[in-house]
Amino acid sequence: MAAVHCVIISFSKSNRKKKFIYDGDKIITVKNITPYLTEGENIFIEIRNKPLCPVPKMSNGNMPADGKNLSMDAKTYEDFIKCEPRAKKYIKRLIGAEEFINGKERYCLWLVNCTAEEIASMPLVAERVEAVRQFRLNSTFKNTNLIYCPHLFRDLKNPANFIVVPAVSSENRRYIPMGFLNSDYIATTQVQIIPDATVYHFGVLISSVHMAWLKTVCGRLESRYRYSKDIVYNNFVWCECTAEQRAEIEHTGQGILDTLKKYPDWTLAKLYNDATMPDDLRAAHLANDAAVMAAYGFSAKTTEAEIISKLFSMYESFNSAAPPKFNYK
Secondary structure, three states, X not given: OOOOOOOOOOOOOXXXXXXXXXXXXXXXXXXXXXXXXXXXXXXXXXXOOOOOXXXXXXXXXXXXXXXXXXXXXHHHHXXXXXXXXXXXXXXXXXXXXXXXXXXXXXXXXXXXXXXXHHHHOOHHHHHHHHHHHHHHHOOOOOOHHHHHOOOOOOOOOOOOEEEEEEOEEOOOOOOOOOEEEEOOEEEEOOEEEEEOOOHHHHHHHOOHHHHHHHHHHOEEEOOEEEOOHHHHHOOOOOOOOOHHHHHHHHHHHHHHHHHHOOOOOOOHHHHOOOOOOOHHHHHHHHHHHHHHHHHOOOOOOOOHHHHHHHHHHXXXXXXXXXXXXXXXX
């Protein structure tokens, strides 16, 4: 069924002392409405191509540009390796938002270290590589390197370890599901990746503080969150942590990861559905939220609106002067 998503904004020539934000049945009286339809000062978040703070860089996943010839679903994968068993060592799990959140299995030929002779010796692999070559030759986007390397994805990002963040996620979740993956997985452009990230970075990113920020500044696909590295991640202001606060966030972040491991047969969609989220996972997130909130100087009673106001104030301070040299890594 089709759905229509509307935002109605009214303007006035007069400088009204009172302005109103309508959110469902709520009417909120405010002094000023920001570009993000929240109460506060007129601060606009601009595209930034590297993080505001010294943290590991986030990047898009890999664009195959292969006409779907280097990828395959679970059934095709099983049939493929039965007929072409030598190709198994060149096949990795393919991970986009759908695969990561809903547990869908997809695979891809990752032929980075495969020689032309090896490809030629595996007829089913050679057939797919030729199909990629023809797809790229017929594409309106001409790139000589892509045409002469039909066995490779356009991008070749395959870090040893990385945090994965879905590019699009449901607005009904309290937290965007995130996690760590290794080089056995190839990320698509449907996720963002953070190589060299630590459990500390994971703990902050999956916290209610970061969620409040992304809900405010991210783009939307219908009503779903669209996570952008250039808007959401690169402009996020990381707090100054003491060694004790950092250790506590690492502890609570690991607590979330350890709890997730208790449910190997559950999808992240089920684990992060408010109606089905296990009590111990909810408790782990609340503990992590408390640790991150404390590091930012927030109390348990701090509202989401107050969190946003403080984060925007921190962002403005970082932009207006040279930021202090905090230890974020």
